[in-house]
Amino acid sequence: MNLVRTAVIAPLRPLRGFWRTADRLHVRADFAGEPHVLSLEEMASVPREVLGEKAGSLGSCRAEILSAIDRLFTGI
Numbered sequence: 001m002n003l004v005r006t007a008v009i010a011p012l013r014p015l016r017g018f019w020r021t022a023d024r025l026h027v028r029a030d031f032a033g034e035p036h037v038l039s040l041e042e043m044a045s046v047p048r049e050v051l052g053e054k055a056g057s058l059g060s061c062r063a064e065i066l067s068a069i070d071r072l073f074t075g076i
Contacts (some may be wrong), residue, residue: 007051010043012036012058024071027064031056040068 015021015028015035027038038058058065070076 001069005048006045008023008043009051010040011039012038025068027058027061027068029058029061031058038050038065038068040072043072 012029012031013036015037018026018037018053021028021037025040027040029036038061
């Protein structure tokens with residue numbers, strides 16, 4: 001049984017939808033063969049029940065994601 005009923009998520013948007021990205025805040029990643037941007041300034045907590053099936057993993061971008069989160073919260 002999962003005791004945490006919410007998940008913190010950030011939208012993964014197609015790169016073509018961004019007119020400009022912040023290098024240390026947005027994480028660029030290929031997903032489904034297309035360039036995307038993880039928009040961390042849009043992070044939000046949502047109930048797990050509204051999430052669909054897992055579509056993939058950005059585990060290979062872990063260091064960049066943690067660095068961007070650090071930048072978002074601390075400015076460093």
